[in-house]
Amino acid sequence: MIYNNPFNHMTPFFPSEQDGEIQELAVQVIQNSAKLSGNIHEISQKGIIKHLRIINSYYSNRIEGNFTHPIDIERAINNDYSKEPEKRELQVESKIHVDVQEIINEILGKDERDICSIDFITLIHKLFYERLPQDLRYVYEKEKNEKIEVIPGQLRQREVKVGNHIPPTHSSLNKFLNRFRDIYCINNLHGTKKIIGAASSHHRLLWIHPFLDGNGRIARLYTDTYMNSVIEGYGLWTISRGFARNRDSYMRNLESADLNRKGNFDGRGCLSQKGLNDFCIFFLETCLDQIEFMGSLFEFDDFIDRLEGYVFLRHKKMIPGKTPLKKEAFYLLKEAYLCGEFNRGEADRLTGLSKRTARNVLKQLIDDKLLQSNTPKGPVHFNIPVHAANYLFPDLFPSLPKQKLVIVKGH
Known part of the structure; x- marks a missing residue:
């Protein structure tokens, strides 16, 4: 199917409101994260959050197949790189992830940004890819035996296929991303809809697949930013750790939410309502699992x-x-x-x-x-x-x- 109409093809935008389990999970996440934050001195939280950026980088990159240990990431932050080229490259990628998290924090600390906008999402990509060495900014297309440069911050200029999923055409990306912004803008959401918006938009951003490469990392950096804005205590726990430790379930639920609607009992949108519901449940249960884990460490x-x-x-x-x-x-x-x-x-x-x-x-x-x-x-x-x-x-x-x-x- 060719996706060109963001008003229809990206629907449903949220899980069904009748699903009480999702609402209940969202409330628990909000309450439990706030409780965790309340147990730790505000100043001490800063040191913990700074450390967890390294852990977040480790787990986000682990999802992509980069297993650079946090000790090696910290060494890279201190400009202590391995002499082995392959290991050094992985250190560079992991360090950049930490750097971008800090830069985004600084940017948001100075002025308000619409983190769901095209400008902000492309900024995240630009911040990441412009820091990569030139030789790491390429993807290889097997079918055409072609090496393609990834331009920092540029929306993809060609069609792609991700597993069984065919994302929207490159010419329609601006339409889809503008619709994405209208639907998921934090200022337009209230109560539990904000954290449910974080879950839904995480999938829908990956579904749009706006960039030639790096969509997974950029989506997780985007989601971290979103969660920081709507959940008290986020940063004392991170969702990437939960995704990485349950990678197969993460990928399976993403793929399920990619599917088209199945019959009259699967919502009224173009995509599967059940698929999106299941992904949001997985997302919120992963949040609760990570909050509980970190809470146990801070007893x-x-x-x-x-x-x-x-x-x-x-x-x-x-x-x-x-x-x-x-x-x-x-x-x-x-x-x-x-x-x-x-x-x-x-x-x-x-x-x-x-x-x-x-x-x-x-x-x-x-x-x-x-x-x-x-x-x-x-x-x-x-x-x-x-x-x-x-x-x-x-x-x-x-x-x-x-x-x-x-x-x-x-x-």
Whole structure:
């Protein structure tokens, strides 16, 4: 089927309102995410969200077949690249994903943008692809034995087929994307319709397939931006982790929502109502699963125990490659996490150490990026470097060898 009419061919735009399960799931996502956010100090959230951008990059790229470990992504952020060309290329892709997340955040922090507009969606693509090395900006078309350059921010200029799905013609993309914007613009939606709009628009953007390459990554970056705008606490959990861990279900549900309407009991649109309903249920259940997982990691007593256990392991020289920490370092990390930040001059009071020793412990924590500061002498706040993440947040991402958590109470 050739899709040229966005008013008919992209319908239905939302799951059926009669589906009470979807409404109930949407309410749970909103409430549970807000509860998770309320349990963590606002300043501490910033350090956690910064770390989770690396994790988000890891899982989003994993969906595309790039398995660059978060430790290697962090190395790339610090301009420490592998000497192996293939591994270096994957590091570059993953680092760019992190960079683009931060740039989008900065842009939205300065002025309001319509994130469903053609301008913003093409901006995401432009930000990603203009940072790629020139030799990574090509796709290969087997049938024509042709190498095609992907122009950053440019809508595709040819017809494509994605599995069994034939997206709209390239000449109709502007019409479809303008209709997409009219339907899913956040300002036009209210209540649970906003998060349901995030789910629906995630599929419909992939269905339109606006770019020659990178549609999956761009759709997930778009959805992260959308979710950040409508869900309190988003960023403390990310949906890409859930998609990657259930990749087969993710792809299967996307394909199901691509299908044309099946008979009189499958809605009144051109596409399958059941397919879209099922995808939205999968999307929202994935949200709940990730919120629950991250919530379990932030259970107060358990997290503080893991924080103390990490310092104990460092103190006992049980973490390879890391210098020992004084056990009193735990009190500084705990204070920063619970209170958001503390003044450097309080280090001796918090640890019970002499001023000089406390300053040295504080410096070591800053050097190890367990604490950070916005200015050289300003207050310090909690941070999560990747090298500590698997001890503090077990199962957040795959461990490297010998990275296992030991909880040590009473030390």
